[in-house]
Amino acid sequence: QSVLTQSPSASGTPGQRVTISCSGSSSNIGSNYVFWYQRLPGTAPKPLIYKNYQRPSGVPDRFSGSKSGTSASLAISGLRSEDEADYYCAAWDDSLSGWVFGGGTKLAVL
């Protein structure tokens, strides 16, 4: 059971905008930054968003992050087939003194 809660799946058609949500608590998302990772099949996770909304170099601006209270969202606009992947949110948890992750959302591009 993951500490952060994500919907198991999401889907969209090419060109659409999809949103993936992540819910936590006051000890993690509520008081710390949120990070997002993309995991393509058979590969290690890739950093996508850091400190709630910032993108590492090389990540397209189609990807955006936001946070409100104890929840966060990842939005992908102009959906492409290569966006089909698993997406994970993460945050530091002050109660556990460690990193916690969401269970992942599998995005299908129909």
Next chain:
Amino acid sequence: QVHLQQWGAGLLKPSENLSLTCVVYGGSFSGHYWSWIRQPPGEGLEWIGEINHSGSTNYNPSLKSRVTMLEDTSKNQFSLNLTSVTAADTAMYYCAGIDGDSGIFNVWGQGTLVTVSS
């Protein structure tokens, strides 16, 4: 550019100890906090623990009693030891590093599938 290469035994019997090593290429060992993260089949990511360049460690409370992480700065590598494994420890294990500026796990090893089976 920092690159991680990890290795270790992939098949263990219950009660054996898991041992994995990760070597850091192409960058400063002291510039990152180094972690181990695992993903059981069909489940989400689970942080196991971290070690910094000074050797200070921080472990997931759920695994703390069985985990030891060590570093060897002379070889730019760090290791994970998990004792008395069970089938519940079957997972893909990754080593990863956090960039001090962004706070994100910006570098990952290729992953090692560890299966615990009698």
